[in-house]
Amino acid sequence: MTDRVNVIAYGAYDRHNYGDLLFAIVLKRYLEADGRFSVIVAATKKSNLSRYGALPTVPLKKALDATRQQPKTMLIVAGGECLTAQWESIIGYLAPQAIYYPIKASPYLIGHKAFIRLSRMFTSIPSDIPLVLGERDLPGYKVMYNSVGGNEISRKKPLIHDAIKRNLKDCTYVSVRDRETSAELDKLGVEHNLVPDSAILISDIFPQQVDPAEPGHIVFHISDHHAKRRIEAIAQQLTELNVNTGLKIALLTIGKAPGHSDDEPLDKLHSLLGDERAYRVDSGNIEDIIRCIATSKLYCGTSLHGAITALAYAVPQIALLPQRVIKLSSFLETWVPKQSCGFAEVPQISQIGTNLINVFGDSQRAELRAVVEAMKGRVRANLDHMVELYDAAPARGEKTRNEQHKPEAVAAN
Incomplete structure (x- = not known):
């Protein structure tokens, strides 16, 4: 060999x-x-x-x-x-x-x-x-x-x-x-x-078993940067979402690096919502993050890869603050069926989240899975x-027959 x-x-x-x-x-x-x-x-x-x-x-x-x-x-x-x-x-x-x-x-x-x-x-x-x-x-x-x-x-x-x-x-x-x-x-x-973003393949690498007897939960994430001056309004919306659906809110840490740390705003939300309505998932471990999202009924947040993880496991997604988090909203608009995702500013979280959970049934999940397989x-x-x-490609020092200089790239259609 x-x-x-x-x-x-x-x-x-x-x-x-x-x-x-x-x-x-x-x-x-x-x-x-x-x-x-x-x-x-x-x-x-x-x-x-x-x-x-x-x-x-x-x-x-x-x-x-x-x-x-x-x-x-x-x-x-x-x-x-x-x-x-x-x-x-x-x-x-x-x-x-x-x-x-x-x-x-x-x-x-x-x-x-x-x-x-x-x-x-x-x-x-x-x-x-x-x-x-x-x-x-x-x-x-x-x-x-x-x-x-x-x-x-x-x-x-x-x-x-x-x-x-x-x-x-x-x-x-x-x-x-x-x-x-x-x-x-x-x-x-x-x-x-x-x-499509290659992270869509994670459901092949980390398969998840979802227990149909479990009630499930709603995953919420927001970065520290985007949470500023919005915490109280978000807490009110998540309270309404919990009341409307009966599902607890999993406040999920996705990033811990400087400039990406989520712990502080999510801790504040937990203190406002209380243990009856919410709980924290803050280990930062990749498999813990995947399991939390894959077994949920809905993902709502500002993390693109939180949404892509939800997509990979056929969970509906909400792009939070779509006008500010362009990479998130642009990705979902490019690849995801409209009936499987939503775009919400803070005052819309409860309404859009409740509607998505209510309309997302077996047929929508099957359609989303087919989209994911195509991706x-x-x-x-x-x-x-x-x-x-x-x-x-030629090895070091070699040139193709007609390659004297590297040609200029041509714009994609």
Whole structure:
């Protein structure tokens, strides 16, 4: 048997944000299934979040060093809202909570160019955008993007906007997960495919048994950022929802990283609702999060991957604050049947949640499961396509017959 080929899965897997942690698991499981590939999980730094069910990471520099002698290496940015993630956010996530906001402000104090230079030196990552890599700086690497997101690229500063465009045009393949991101790449003239978020495959990796005798519950999630000045109004809506449906509210922690921590607002909601109406699920463990959502009657929240988890297990979803959380509302509008999801501002939580639970029966669940299976098929085909592109690509130092220069990408239709 020939030696296995190392593949690099690169992304923000060194911090506790539920969705990011799923991408590495999905990609590693899928690519290693046939025994041909071995996936190295890389991020900005070494980490071990295995206590949460995540995969340990190595710094990207170490992953590049480990694969440099291969004739060619596939480097996959495995998912997430990565196209618009800037250095101040990535560095901030790696720092203690107390200095998260000072780091976020640093580019405005010392200048964006200087902050980018320092970040690149600190992490040894050869890109002005931390999760958007181009091939000119990585000879022999075939860089591909697996159903990623990146809304509002066109509104970024010219320095950031131009770096995104330059690096995306300098890679082997791009796929994006929603129409908003697709429209942004059309503006840039970047060729790409529209493919569902790969986390939809988690129901294959973590199958769940739902006891029909159990009454079930409603999952609610909100990030600290979006909860500000809304807690009392949310508590009133969740109280009404509990009264209308008779279902307790599971207040679910999905993120624990700086900038993603959910614990404080959910703890406040628990104190307002009391034990009779609500309970906390705050371990942060991936399988606990999946089990809580998969066995529920409804998911309502601001987390995209909370909603995608619900979708994967055929649970109806509500996108909370859809005008503010664009990546969430855009994804559901792109892929999910209207009768299986809702879009709610805070005053609408109880009404929309009650209606969804009342109308979502066996036929709607069967339809949603069929939609999910079709989405999974597209995700698998996308992953297979990347492998085919890797197989067809020349090794280091080689050129295809008509390749003197890398051709300009053509905008997707």
